[in-house]
Amino acid sequence: MSTSGLTEDELQDKLISEWEKLRYTPKAGEPALPPQLSDFAEKTTEDVMKELNRLPFFMTELDETDGEGGENTTLEALKSLAYDGEPHEIAGNFKNQGNDAYKTKQYKVAIEFYTKGIEVDCDDKVINAALYSNRAACNLELKNYRQCIEDCKKVLAIDEKNVKACFRTGKAFFAVNRSEEASQILQYGLSFDPENKDFKGLLETVIKKQKQIEEAKLKKERELEEKKMKQSILENSIKLRHFTIIKSSRPAEMLEDAKLRLEDPLDHESQLIFPAMLIYPSIDEFDYIAEISELSTPIEILEMILDRPREWFEDPKHKDFTVKKLECYMETQTGGLIKVGKKMAINNVLMNDKPVAPLFDNGLRLFVVPKSESAEWLSKWSKEAALAKRKQ
Template sequence: MATTLNDDTATSTSTMDSAPTICDALQYGPLRPPVQSQKNEFTAQDLSQLPLFMSSLDDVPEGTNDAIEALKALAYEGEPHEIAENFRQQGNESYRSKYWRDAIEFYTKALAIGCNVDEINGACYSNRAACNLELRNYRKTNLDCAEALRLNPRNIKALYRSARACLALDKISEAEDCVQRGLAIDKSNSSFKAIDEKISSRKSVLARLQQTSQERERLSKMKEAALKRALEARHVIQRITSARHLDLSEDATVQLQDPLDPQSDLCFPVVVLYPLHLQSDFIKSLSENETIGSQLEGILSPSNLPEWDKESEYAYPGVDVLVEKKKYDMHGRPSLSKIGPKTSLRKVLTEGKLELIDGILTVLVVPKPRLAEFVKSWKEDNPN
C-alpha cells in the first residue's frame, strides 16, 4: 500500500483520501468535526466600539477611534443652517421615540451652531420646550417658549406649551394670556379650548382655597382677640420667651373652652416640678375652676406613687404646693407663695401670684417635712 510523506509523518492514502465509512465509526467511535485552530470572538465591549452598536458617538473617548472621529466630523460638515437642521431632525426622531432627554441634547446642539435661520432656531426652542414639558421641567419650558415667541410671536405651539407649563405652576393669569393669544391666531383651535377649560377649573379651585385660607386667618384672629380679652379680664400677666423651654405639642397652651367667648372657662397647661428630686409631671389642660390639689390627688396617690419616690415622701396630701410670684420682695427677689389645696386656679391667677410663661403655668411640689429645707435652698439660689 502506497504512502505519502508529509514532514516526519507517514499517513495511509486510503485513510487520508477516502471518506469515513460506517466501519470506521464502529472501529474508532463517533465521528467528530475537525477542530478549528482559531476562533473569532467579539466581546460586548468590542461590539460597543462598532458604530452599528453604539448608542451615541460621544460614548467613545476622543482620539481612541479614528472611524468614530471621522463620523463625528461629518456631523459638522456643511453650512451652519445645514448642520443645525441635521441636529433638529435627529432631535425630532428622538422626540417621536419619546427619548426626551436625547431630543433635548440634539436641539441644544442645533441651537449651539448659531445659524441665522429663525425658522430652525424657533422650531428647536419650541420642540425642546415640548421635551421639558414631558419631563415636567416647567420653568425651562417657559424659558424655551419665550425664546421661540421672541423669534416668532405667532408660534402657536410655543403658546400652547407655555400655557400648559403656566397652568402646572398655578400661574393662572400667564396661562390665560397664552390661551387668548393662541385663540386670536386660531379661534377654532380645540387644544386651546381644552386648556382654557382646565384653566377655568383650576382658577375656581384656587379661589376656593384662597377663600378658605382667608376665613381661617380671620377666625384665628378672632380667637386671639377673645383670649386676650379673657386674660385681661382676669388680670393674668403673660410673658413670651424666644422659644418654648419644653418640647410640648402645639395645642399645649392656654385656651378658652369656647375659643370665641371670652366669658367661657380658661384652661391652662401646667408643669408640676419636684425640685428636690429634679423630676416633673405635665398636666395638659387644667380648668381655671379646678384646683391643683384635685390633680395631685390622682398623680400622687399613695397607691400609685412615681418610681423615683423611693421613700414615699410625696404621698398626697403630705405635700405643699408653691409658686414663684411675679411680684418681688423688698430685696428685689422673686418670692414664693403657697397655694392651698382647695384654692382654685382662677383665684391664684387673679390674686397676681404668678404669671403665665409661654402660656404655661409652673408649680413647685415639695414634701411638707422638707419645706424649710427647700425654701432655704431656693433663697440661696436667688440671692439679693
C-alpha cells in the same frame, strides 16, 4: 449548484466539500489567520468590542479616537458630511435627524440635533421656528419646563401665531405652578384658533387650578386672621385678670410648649385653661396635669391626683399623702412663698396684686407638702436660690 437526486448523506458531503474550497489555507510565509482576522487573534472580547466601537456603523457610544490617542478619521469624515451644503440644507438635515430621534423617544439625542441645527444660524425662518419648536417639545417631555418656555418664546418671536408653541408654553407654565401665565398664553392661542379642543381642555384645567389656589389662599388668610384675633382675645383676657406670667430660661420639659387657652377662644370671659405641675419637695417627686381650669381649687386637683392604687399609699414616704394632711404653696414673683387655701379657686390667687403669685412658663406651679414636714421645708426655702433657678 444542483442538489437534485442526492441523498441526505451525499448532500452533506457536497456542502462540506464546497466549504473546504472557500476555507482560508495559508501559503508559505503567509499568516495562519486571514489578514482581516490576524489583528484580533491575541485580543480579548472586550478589546475587540472597543475596536468595533470606533467604526461608525457599530458605535454604541461616541469614540473620537483611533484607539491610540489619535483622531478617528472615519468618524470625522462622516461628521464633516453633516455640514456639507447650504446653511438651510444643513439646518434642515439636523432637524430631520432630530425628528427621527424624537420618534424613537430619544429626546436628549434629538435635542443635540436640534441645537446643532439652531447653531447653523440659517436665514430660513420656517426651519428655525421648527428647530426651536421641536426642541421645546423634547424639553417638555424631559420636564425641562423653563427651557421649554424659552424655546417657545423664540418660536413666537419668529411666528407669533404658532399654535404648538402657545400650547407647549401653556403646559410648561402650568407644570411650574404659574397658572396666570399659562392662562394668558392659552387665551392668546385661542384668539386665533378658537376651536382648538386641546387649548380649551388645558385652559379649563388651568382655570380650575387657579380657582383652587385662590380658595386655598383665601382660606389660609381667614385662618391667619382668626388666629390673630384669638391670640389678641387671649392676651387681653390675661391682662384683664391681672395674671403675671414668668418665663424661665430652661423650663421643665413638659412645659416647653405649654400654652394657655380660653375654653371659648372668642370669649375673653370664658375660663382660662392651662397645665399644672404639682411638686412634692419632701419626697423629690412631681405630677403633671395637662389641663386644669383657672376655677379649679387645690382640693379638686389633689383629689384627682390622689386617686391612686392602694399600693402607692403603702409606701412609707407616701403615708401622709391625703387631702387632709397636705398643704399647698405657690412661689411669688419675688421668690418667696404663699400658702394657698385648698378650697380657694386658683384664679383668686393669680389675680392678687400683692404678693404676686405668677404662672411659670404658662403653667401653674403648686408645691404640695405634708403638714408634718412643712415647717422644716419652709425654713430651708431661699428666695435668692429660687430667683437664681429661674435664670439657670
